[in-house]
Amino acid sequence: MADYREMWKSLGMDLETHDVLCDVLPVAFTDVYLSQENRPENMGYYDFVVSEIHGVRPAELIEAQKNGKKVFGTFCIFVPDEIIFGADAIATGLCGGSQFWVPGGEKVLPTNTCPLIKASVGARLDRTCPFFRIADMYIGETTCDGKKKAWEILGEDVPMHVMDLPQMKRRKDYKAWAEEIMTLKATVEEFTGNKVDSESLKSSIKLINDKRRALARLSEFRKNKNIPISGKDCLLISQIAFYDDPTRFAQMTNALCDELDQRVKDNVSVFPAGTKRILIAGTPLAIPNWKLHNIVETSGGAVVCEEMCTGTRYFENLVDESKETLEEQVDALAERYMGINCACFTPNNARIDDIIRLCKEYDVDGVIDVNLKFCNLYDTEGFIVERALKDAGIPVLGIETDYTDSDVQQLRTRIGAFIEMLGE
Numbered sequence: 001m002a003d004y005r006e007m008w009k010s011l012g013m014d015l016e017t018h019d020v021l022c023d024v025l026p027v028a029f030t031d032v033y034l035s036q037e038n039r040p041e042n043m044g045y046y047d048f049v050v051s052e053i054h055g056v057r058p059a060e061l062i063e064a065q066k067n068g069k070k071v072f073g074t075f076c077i078f079v080p081d082e083i084i085f086g087a088d089a090i091a092t093g094l095c096g097g098s099q100f101w102v103p104g105g106e107k108v109l110p111t112n113t114c115p116l117i118k119a120s121v122g123a124r125l126d127r128t129c130p131f132f133r134i135a136d137m138y139i140g141e142t143t144c145d146g147k148k149k150a151w152e153i154l155g156e157d158v159p160m161h162v163m164d165l166p167q168m169k170r171r172k173d174y175k176a177w178a179e180e181i182m183t184l185k186a187t188v189e190e191f192t193g194n195k196v197d198s199e200s201l202k203s204s205i206k207l208i209n210d211k212r213r214a215l216a217r218l219s220e221f222r223k224n225k226n227i228p229i230s231g232k233d234c235l236l237i238s239q240i241a242f243y244d245d246p247t248r249f250a251q252m253t254n255a256l257c258d259e260l261d262q263r264v265k266d267n268v269s270v271f272p273a274g275t276k277r278i279l280i281a282g283t284p285l286a287i288p289n290w291k292l293h294n295i296v297e298t299s300g301g302a303v304v305c306e307e308m309c310t311g312t313r314y315f316e317n318l319v320d321e322s323k324e325t326l327e328e329q330v331d332a333l334a335e336r337y338m339g340i341n342c343a344c345f346t347p348n349n350a351r352i353d354d355i356i357r358l359c360k361e362y363d364v365d366g367v368i369d370v371n372l373k374f375c376n377l378y379d380t381e382g383f384i385v386e387r388a389l390k391d392a393g394i395p396v397l398g399i400e401t402d403y404t405d406s407d408v409q410q411l412r413t414r415i416g417a418f419i420e421m422l423g424e
């Protein structure tokens with residue numbers, strides 16, 4: 001990585017502790033990613049983004065701030081980036097996917113909080129992630145209890161706006177979410193000094209839809225019998241989508257898809273014939289959480305789909321681009337975002353339908369239902385998910401894990417046995 005120490009220093013980061021992270025990440029990335037054979041050439045872009053993860057994009061964000069732009073940090077796919085970009089500001093995902101940040105979160109949160117929340121809080125309070133330092137304002141949401149309380153703690157350190165997400169999907173809930181989007185709009189307008197009007201919103205809706213279209217196009221390749229790209233690579237691309245510049249991201253992902261078009265014509269597969277096709281459902285896998293994909297894809301499986309927020313929930317369904325007035329556009333945003341099937345909703349039958357549908361579309365041999373330790377919502381919903389899959393005759397393995405490596409061997413044994421069983 002180029003030398004960004006001066007930049008990190010100016011962000012008030014704890015350089016000594018941050019050096020430890022900078023030492024371990026490239027090793028993990030080389031082991032998991034660069035060891036793969038026959039990767040598409042266009043993965044070079046994403047490899048570069050990761051190799052400079054705390055350098056290039058943070059430097060771009062700081063440059064944008066110098067030019068008067070505000071940066072908003074978000075933690076959940078319910079927060080509509082369209083409003084932020086519509087105010088000529090920048091949205092960046094702030095999800096923490098590393099064990100490195102967890103102890104920092106545990107200083108202020110109960111140990112039995114999910115690692116995603118602990119890592120996000122730790123990354124801010126320990127001053128070891130530039131993105132968490134750069135964001136001028138954080139946008140939280142009331143999806144789960146752990147997050148709600150975490151926002152109160154983070155809100156003591158950084159300006160925080162919290163969106164109140166309804167927990168049911170009745171018509172009045174859609175209306176309430178549209179009102180929340182309007183409130184976000186007012187907050188963003190006041191903070192940036194820029195108005196969001198129907199014209200700017202129209203172009204930001206297209207901007208974010210283009211990103212979704214690129215991800216959906218990429219996902220289509222994974223339906224092929226010959227799979228031209230690994231699940232690990234697709235997960236990485238999904239994770240980068242949360243913080244990269246959306247225009248560039250869509251361009252680079254489409255360039256990769258052009259290469260994959262050729263691979264399909266040439267019948268190229270990155271997996272041997274007969275590799276078992278796995279769908280992973282459940283809690284999100286934030287960067288750099290590659291543990292599960294790595295285990296599956298080094299145990300005779302190929303991950304062909306992620307029914308998660310770092311997967312289909314992020315890119316499926318577009319916002320209607322045909323609306324002209326601001327009110328209609330906000331309603332269209334509410335309609336699209338309320339269509340996300342997160343376990344924080346009750347009932348959440350549409351998620352079960354999604355999983356069964358995706359299993360068919362991606363010709364899946366088996367499902368791994370993953371739960372991040374201490375996520376009560378997805379853990380509880382796991383019962384319904386796994387029962388529905390069994391009823392549909394689709395083999396399923398439920399697992400719970402965290403960000404540590406302490407369960408890798410045990411997971412390897414269980415996942416290996418599950419994949420082997422799929423061959424019988």
Ligand code: SF4
Nearest residue numbers: 075076077143309342
């Ligand atoms: S799992 Fe639910 S709360 Fe978590 S990022 Fe996804 S939509 Fe948001």
Ligand code: SF4
Nearest residue numbers: 114116144283372375
């Ligand atoms: S994984 Fe579960 S507990 Fe963790 S932030 Fe998401 S919904 Fe909340």
